[in-house]
Amino acid sequence: MDNPLQPPDSVGGTDAPLRLLIVAYHFPPADSVGARRPAALARYAAERQWDVRVLTTGTPDLENPVPEVPERHIVRVAPVPRLPRLRRSPAAAADGADATASRPATAARTRAADLRLAVNRWVWKAGSELLVPDSQVNWIWPAVRRFLDTRDGWRPDVILATGPPFSVFAVAARLARRLDVPWVADYRDLWSVGNEYWVRTRARRSVDRRLERRLLRSAAASVTVSEPLAEAMRRTLGVHTRVVMNGIDRRPPATSTEPVAGPQARADHAAATLTLAHTGYVYPSRRDPGPLLEAVASLGEDAARVHVVFAGEDNGIVRRAVERTGVADSVTLLGQVSAEKSWRIQAEADVLVLLMWNDPRDAGTVTGKIFDYLFARRPILLLGYESGVAANLIRARGAGVVRNDKQAIAEQLRTWLAMKERSGRIPALPASALDGLFRDDQLARYLVLLGEVAGRVAPTR
Template sequence: MSRRTPAPWDDADRTRAGDRAPDGTPRMLLVSYHFPPAETVGARRPAALVAFATEQGWDVQVLTATAAGSGDAPAVIPEDLVVRVAPAPKLPRLNLSPSGAPHSATGRPGSRIRLAAVRRAANRRLWRLGMEMLVPDPQLNWIRPAIREYLRVRGDWRPDVIVTSGPPFSGFVVAAKLARRLGVPWVADYRDLWSIGNEYWARSRLRLAVDRWIERRLLRSVAACVTVSEPMAETLRTTFGCATYTIMNGIDRRPLPPPTTTAPVISEERAAVGESAPMLTLAHTGYIYPGKREPGPLLDAIALLGSDAAHVHVVFAGEENGVVRAGVERAGVQDSVTLLGHVSAEKSWRIQAEADVLVLLMWNDPRDAGTMSGKMFDYLQARRPILLLGYEAGLAAKLVRERRAGVVHNDKHAIAAQLREWLAVKERSGRIPAVPAAALDGLYREDQLTEYMQILRDVTLRAATGLGFRVHSLRR
């Protein structure tokens, strides 16, 4: 029999750790590439799980690639319980969008901006080509260092369960390998789906087949999968045959931005480019996904307002990838849009709290019916009305309508009519009413994590009693 070439996560030896905690305290190892102090969206669900598990009396350790000084997010666990391992070797990182000061969408791009756009397009093509060759994702250089360093420093501490959150899905490889080495169950937490998801990025059929094969192979040994919506859970069940549970994201309890003696963030940014504050301000925070989550209908609706367009302004806070600028120029609404570029998490929350209306861009396609954006919960926390552009029969649209948290429109004429209605309310009363506090009931993070901890308890119990869990070799 020929010997196959080892996969990047294969290692020749195995070790067996000691017994579980003498006092019966359940132990969890969380494997997540992203973790505080990083302020990335990918760090928030893992951080919330760790914080809640600790409050529930679990003994928790964390394995992450996030460096200690990589952000300002607050710590959720003592630093001596976090193993931080840098990827190695370092891979080149392309700058896909320029950074710089916030700018208005008025004015045509000059030669320097056109040159920057050409460079972005070239970098994006190189990035896609490189991504096709990095399996399972560009974080594959974290797999070996993470496994080896954790096994080196863990001492005699042995988890009862390993939980990994992705993307990136290199963390799934790390968790599956450690679970096999330590003889414990592991749980795969999908914030987004991998090879069967709407956001799957690879272009070639060969790469899709490779990712599908890796995912199926890894999930042979998984004790359970968890994801953020029931349609996504059902997709995992039917495709891979694994036990899958739905645990939504939730609203992170945090204090609202304190009162400030300075001008609101949005007004400050507009003043920086010499523009006065409009009567109605809409805000979108976060990334714009080309081809799927785009602001075109909203920009076209503003163009339909005629003279009223002067009283409406949309602020986009997030990485500028050229999508918004192109849409603004096509619709001819340069005077009604400001692009802030990347902003800190704190500034993003302040923008959300200060806006009259928050714009949530999703994909207007039945394939997006089960997507529940984590941004939804940020917006609900701000209690500003939501204008959702996306699939009107999807889970997100249903939540907005049922909770009376805003409106769902995709037609430019319907959006224009809604903008006029909000303008009239703002003119009469000086403000757009807040979303009722009752709309947030049952949607806080702890409401969801209570059930998550029960799933983990069941997994550890079944592993301890030998029911329904068996560590499968990854060498099959």
């Protein structure tokens, strides 16, 4: 049979390119982690001569268009009516707004920050309870109508919707019914099955479960990013679910010469021997920096030789942990930074910190950040569930260590300090640690699956 990754000329009796519609709320130029999977799939399919269209939100970046997918093939639709963005934390500092943890804060400023945090958490929780299936529900009908009005006779062979947010599933199901084509549900994270990040109460879980079952009845296939998550779907929802992992995204070298940390941070930490970095959001009550900072505090005089950089949305969790453990002189809080600066922070650190949830319910989570870290080829210190997919991947690849106890973390820090003192560096991971983990390695399987759903490739299962 012909290569299923190219437009087949014998299967189904046609040599026309397979037409794929990707429904993704997050898509470039948005630089969120959620935009990477659909963007990579669109690029990969287009490179293999598939006819790819995208239905998404946002505004185009005409100076830096999406590679391989012309803007005329991307339908961008704004939610109507616009709702306030629901956040669990106050707005982050602008990129480059350096703030060391040791900088004094007035009592009034601290109280105001805590009040904003409390209000935002309440609004987020209320919205997560009342808006079904999520706070992007106001995008469903505008997206469906706009695509049908502008498609100009173009009809996909298969639709793929990637969530969260899971409003995209409702969009895909409606379009699939109107156009009489199959659709695939792509789960970057789970919805109502064991996902404590998004589901709050038992009543809301029941509503989501019923809606999810109804939508999946119309889906031709479901896909997720790890085997434990797929098994949870099979066991709980009774749907056959396949696995296509995320992967390492290749990216161009950084072009900025801007210092990673600001002048104050460089002055405070010029003598630091070991630099650790965490990039990205810290989830409340799920990803706890406390054990790491307690370990730094337990080092005594050696604590002055450790520098921990946190780059990401400032939600108060890290700040409070710093205050509680008394290690302000060893910590820099950079706030929100650009994607390029985040990558530079990763590349310049000695060790990268990956905060995950130390709970069996997080066993199947494979955060996209782990692939960014692997690409930086710096050792990883994972705080999280020791039998999870992420922990097993790090150990199998010799890419770092998994530690949760503050004494064990402190001992590991001492080991790295001694290594840095002896040789002046922490060795990079070997290139072989990345073998088979690049995004394209995973996407080849995805195109086969989509070809099967569209009836253009013989099923392999």
